[in-house]
Amino acid sequence: MIISNNSTHEAILAYGGRIPFQRSLTAYKDLSAFDLARLALEGLITRSGIQTELVDLVLMGTVIQDVNTSNIAREASLAAGIPKNVPAFTTTMACISSNAAVTSAIEKIRTGQNRVVIAGGVETMSDIPIRFRKKFRQKLLETRKYKSPTDFLKFFKGLRPSDLMPDIPSISEYSTGETMGASCDKMAAKYGITREEQDRYALQSHQKAAEATEKGLLSGELFPAAVPPRFELVTVDNTFRADTTLEKLAALKPAFEKKYGTVTAGNSSALTDGASAALIMDRQTAEEHGIKPKAVFRSYTYVAQQPADELLIGPAMAVPVVLDQMRLTLGDIDVFEFHEAFAGQILTVLKALESDEFARERLNRSSRVGEIPMDKFNSWGGSLSLGHPFGATGTRLVTTAANRLEKEDGQFALVAACAAGGLGHAIVMERV
Numbered sequence: 551m552i553i554s555n556n557s558t559h560e561a562i563l564a565y566g567g568r569i570p571f572q573r574s575l576t577a578y579k580d581l582s583a584f585d586l587a588r589l590a591l592e593g594l595i596t597r598s599g600i601q602t603e604l605v606d607l608v609l610m611g612t613v614i615q616d617v618n619t620s621n622i623a624r625e626a627s628l629a630a631g632i633p634k635n636v637p638a639f640t641t642t643m644a645c646i647s648s649n650a651a652v653t654s655a656i657e658k659i660r661t662g663q664n665r666v667v668i669a670g671g672v673e674t675m676s677d678i679p680i681r682f683r684k685k686f687r688q689k690l691l692e693t694r695k696y697k698s699p700t701d702f703l704k705f706f707k708g709l710r711p712s713d714l715m716p717d718i719p720s721i722s723e724y725s726t727g728e729t730m731g732a733s734c735d736k737m738a739a740k741y742g743i744t745r746e747e748q749d750r751y752a753l754q755s756h757q758k759a760a761e762a763t764e765k766g767l768l769s770g771e772l773f774p775a776a777v778p779p780r781f782e783l784v785t786v787d788n789t790f791r792a793d794t795t796l797e798k799l800a801a802l803k804p805a806f807e808k809k810y811g812t813v814t815a816g817n818s819s820a821l822t823d824g825a826s827a828a829l830i831m832d833r834q835t836a837e838e839h840g841i842k843p844k845a846v847f848r849s850y851t852y853v854a855q856q857p858a859d860e861l862l863i864g865p866a867m868a869v870p871v872v873l874d875q876m877r878l879t880l881g882d883i884d885v886f887e888f889h890e891a892f893a894g895q896i897l898t899v900l901k902a903l904e905s906d907e908f909a910r911e912r913l914n915r916s917s918r919v920g921e922i923p924m925d926k927f928n929s930w931g932g933s934l935s936l937g938h939p940f941g942a943t944g945t946r947l948v949t950t951a952a953n954r955l956e957k958e959d960g961q962f963a964l965v966a967a968c969a970a971g972g973l974g975h976a977i978v979m980e981r982v
Contacts, residue, residue: 560833561659562843562982565598566949568826569775571787571937574675577777578784578823583612584619586775587626587672590825590942593773594668595630598829602631604839606664608638609654610827611647611671612941614678614719615640622672632668642941644969645889646852647671648826649944653977655830656847665835670827673939678719685713723970726858730891730970731806733861735813738894740860741901745812748893749799752817752934755890759931760792767930767957771949789820789937817893822937826945843982844952845963849875850977857972862895864974865966866902867912870919872964872976880920883978884960887951889943889967890932899968929954943967948979955981 569589572578578586587610595602610623619625623638632638643650648671655667681687689705696702722729738748762768763786775784794816804811805818836843851871853864865888873879880903890896900922902908909915930950933943944967951963966976 559660559662561656561847562831562833562836563845563847563948563952563979564600564829564831564836564841564843565594566826566828566844566945566952567594567597567771567773568942568946568949569593569773569824570784571789571822571824571939572784573789573937574821574823576788578674579676581674581777581823582619582677583616583672583674583825584622584625584629586674586823586825587622587670588629589775590670590672590773590827591626591630591632591668593775594670594827594829595632597773600666600829602633604666605632605636605668607655607658607667608632608636609641609651609667609669610638610941611641611643611649611651611944613642613644613647613673614940615642616679626672627668644971644973645891645938645940646944646967646969646973646975647941649947649967649975649977652828652830652944652948653850656850659830659832665832667830668827669830670825670945671939671941671943672825673941674823675821675939676823680719681717683713683715683717685709723857723861728858729806730861731813731818734892734894735804735807735811737860737862737898738812739810741898743812743894743897743901746800747897748812748817749796751893751897752799753794753796755893755928755932755934756790756792756794758929759787759790759935762930763787763790770953771946787936789822790931790935813892813894817934819891819933819938822939824937824939824942826942826949828945828949845955845979845981848978848980851875851975853974855972857970859972861970861972862891862968863899863902864968864972865889865976866899866908866919868974868976869903869964869966870913870915872978873919876978878962878978880922883962883964884926885951885954885958885963886922886927887947887954887963887965888928888932889938889947890928890934891938891968893934895968896932944975948977951979952981955979
């Protein structure tokens, strides 16, 4: 999708932020996704100063839903003090769920349906819903028809001990049964991405995040989170490893393909808890209320392909689409913010964009898209170091991109991300 510069309604990013991302089973281990989403919304409202009566709609992305708060956007918005007459809905699109929330907000504004929308995302890996196995679930549902206490005597008839075991969700493709890590191993091998290259890239990501944190570059997007019951304040991410080294990373064993794999816990994004939120407004409305826009959303796209074939290469397919829509090249982009699911994944994407063969065979282009200058790429760290709460990462990318445009005095930012299901996304933002 692309909007012309003379359109009546321009969607702008007024403000964005997140609670500090935390490794699962650490600071947020006793909180639900609902709690995290509420904290992010409260942080956005407080930091941006937006009057809640101006909000028209709330959207949030999430991946692993709790049946008790399946429309978590609505539950969290009510808890955060947003007026009860403001509708809210939840999106799910794997790791680009909050990207979908953001672009849904953009379209609501472009079409004139809404003027002020909050879009964000949330995920907890510390409290995932764990079910009983299907046969036992069916037995439990049958009890609704029992008429007398003696009916319960037949409850265990036909059940085996294994039927009583919990059914823990697996981070794998439903259509292929393959985990993302195993898919990344295959993709990295296909494109000749070595273990050393992956470890070196992961090290740089952690070093960038540590440096950005030390210099306070991320402080503008972090909402301190008071965690009950002691309400201890979480102020920084605990996901990056400032003290890691290439030697430490090289010593780790493959996590997925045990014999020949190159993907390890050290060059993969960690299981993370977190939430993010962004204030997206009609440009004229923002100016009427004295709110200075950070960036205008210009062009975006979503792509999809067969999950069994290069599951995580989506950004290499999406990036040329938005560049062509904007009549831009990679040389015109000042800030790059790409999701790092795995070091092998992001290095494959970069290599594909630089490949004439990939351009001809996969993009139907005569020549390569081009080389991304690494001094403009994920300068404040990425998902490998900052963490990856599935439903929240997209809003983080957009927020960081806008803040970097301001800090680095750039004009255009390019955000891109891969997702399960063979999905991909890219969006171009322009600094105001």
